Amino acid sequence: MADVKRVERPLSPHLQIYRPQLTSITSILTRITGNALIVAVILVAWWLLAAATSPDYFDFANAVVTSWFGKLVFLGSIWAVWYHYLAGLRHLYFDAGKGLEIKTAEKLGMGVIIGSVVLTIITIILV
Structure with missing residues (x-):
């Protein structure tokens, strides 16, 4: 039988080489806020x-x-409601087939995060 040289490499993306994208973080946050x-x-x-x-x-x-x-x-919860609402609007926009380019999706993700914080502050001030 022939000797097989095994290459030492990770079998899946590892935290040392994998950097989470903003789109994946916002997707995970949508699920977390819904459950929270x-x-x-x-x-x-x-x-x-x-x-x-x-x-x-x-x-x-x-x-x-x-x-x-x-x-x-x-x-x-105030932040989670606003975040979940804005992420839902973003998702509807994606469902229409728009905003799916990487740059646009990242801008929309930042908009959801910043928008939810701003709307939370406005809600706290008004209430």
């Missing part, structure tokens, strides 16, 4: 159920919702 919004929905549902249960239980739930944890969850 479930935490806020559960917190709001729990708060409403506590309000319907008893004053003591509502006081406990309200203390959690108005604590630093609750405020952090809702602040993140």
Whole structure:
């Protein structure tokens, strides 16, 4: 049998040679924000159920919702809603067959990230 020389190389893209693209990061963030919004929905549902249960239980739930944890969850949720909304609009644009060039897709990705932060700040100021 012949001797086979094996080449030492990674079998798949490795973090040393692979750099995540903005388009992949924005796609992953869209999925993360969609799932993270479930935490806020559960917190709001729990708060409403506590309000319907008893004053003591509502006081406990309200203390959690108005604590630093609750405020952090809702602040993140404001950003997640705006990000998810803008990413959805970008996706609809892609579905129309437009903006699929790499440069355009990257610009739209940056627009979604920057737009979601700006809209979050505006929402916090107005509310």
